[in-house]
Amino acid sequence: MQIVALSLSLHQVKVIAGLGTTVDVILRNGILKEGDTLVLTGTEGPFSTQARALLMPQPLRELRVKNAYVNHKAIIASQGVKITGKDLEKTLAGTPIFVAKKPDEIEVLKDEASKVVSSMLSAIKLQERGVYVQASTLGSLEALLAFLKQSKIPYCGVNIGPVHKRDVMKASVMLEHDSQWAVILAFDVKVEREAQEIADNVGVKIFTADIIYHLFDNFLLHRKELHDRQRRQHEAMAIFPCKLRILPNCVFNTRDPIVVGVVVEAGLIKKGTVLTIPSKSFVDVGVVSSLEVNHKQVDIAHKGVEVCIKIEPTGGEAPKLYGRHFDHTDLLVSKVTRESIDAVKKYFREDLQKGDWQLFIELKKIFQII
Structure with missing residues (x-):
């Protein structure tokens, strides 16, 4: 069996006015003749067609000039050639082309073409x-x-x-x-x-x-x-890690809603954060509904910032009273869960810094989260 392999890198599919779909190839070895049966790889797998015409540019002529090609009966390696034929629009550029000299070679070469492409993709x-x-x-x-x-x-x-x-x-x-x-x-x-x-x-x-x-x-x-x-x-599920210390001179309302000034000792505080007190058997103080810094509403406050927060009762919980259930000596922390930590990791990872992740580790131990 004689196989004529054409260059993979220079094999192109083009539509030329007056010629239809053509393929540009480099003949590496052997002789390619007009009427030879070609085996190509198509969009739906390998297929065969006949080389209707073998075209090469006329000497000293610009390729952009109409009718600039000369038809040849045979092409001897090694040189480029433009081929016309049926169904060439299905050809996948960059795949190998084989020449079948006998009818019984066509199926064998189709298998070979499939293996070459599969090998390239699997690599x-x-x-x-x-x-x-x-x-x-x-x-x-x-x-x-x-x-x-x-x-x-x-x-x-x-x-x-x-x-x-x-x-x-x-x-x-x-x-x-x-x-x-x-x-x-x-x-x-x-x-x-x-x-x-x-x-x-x-x-x-x-x-x-x-x-x-x-x-x-x-x-x-x-x-x-x-x-x-x-x-x-x-957003509602993602509870960020935080530690808050109440400023004793900044208690503005002691009950429903509780309004106090705090300093963020670690982590970050945002609206929607549920606050609890580990030192008081994890009593839930409530959920943060708003934050203010210098009398301006903010969505989030980071470590070191003094912020005024409004705390409202969580659903189903009786309102807590500042001075009875807790005071400025108690440390407030965000009530994190396994689900809230996973939500932060997956959707809000870029919002946290290294120290925030360390606080997460500390809170996981406090809340005994595995």
Whole structure:
């Protein structure tokens, strides 16, 4: 069996006016003849077609000039050639081309073409969690993966050619783990209508672009919007770690609501924080409904800040009285749980500093959280 292998790096698919879809290749060895049976890798797998015409530019002529090609009956290696033929629009650029000299070689070469592409894709190191990447050629796929690696964005699956239903189903697996990765980055490829419909139904986001940077920017914007939405959804559950010391000369109201000035000794305090007193058998003082610094409303106060807070009773709890249930000698801490800690870790990690995490460890021991 004689196999004519054409260059992977210079193999391109182009639409030329008057010629239709053509493929540009470099003939590395042997002789390619008009009418030879070609085995190529297509968007739906390997296929065969005949080389209808072998075209090369006329000597000393600009390629942009119309009718600048000369048809040849045969091409001898090593040189470039433009080939016309049926179904070439299905060809995946960057994949190998083989020549079948006998009919019984076609199926063998189809298997060989599949193995070459599978080997190339399987050599790409994938992560357990990440985006799904689709590109028009192996070269553009490698370029996109290099950019994602540099940007520290993991990828769990790759493919070349248009986005099909099977690609969406593979990407949808990330919905069970982390929805931010349930994304297909489709670079310079079409998305089949059925694939887009399924993606919309199951919740997979497909981004398409002809420029890598645009694809990257669209994905980052999507991830930020998703993260912001998740933060809003889990804001009530996320209790930040804090230690508060009441300022004895800043007690403005002793009951329902309690209004006192405090200094944040550690961590950070925000609206919605439930405060408790470990030294008084973990009596719940109430929930922080507002904060003021220098008579201005704030959403959060960090370590070292003196802040006036309003504390209202938690649902179902009898109002606590300053001076009876607690006073300025008692340390107030945020009432954290396993669920609230997990919510902070997952959705508000960037809001905490090193000292805040150390306080979390201390509070976990106080509340005996495993």
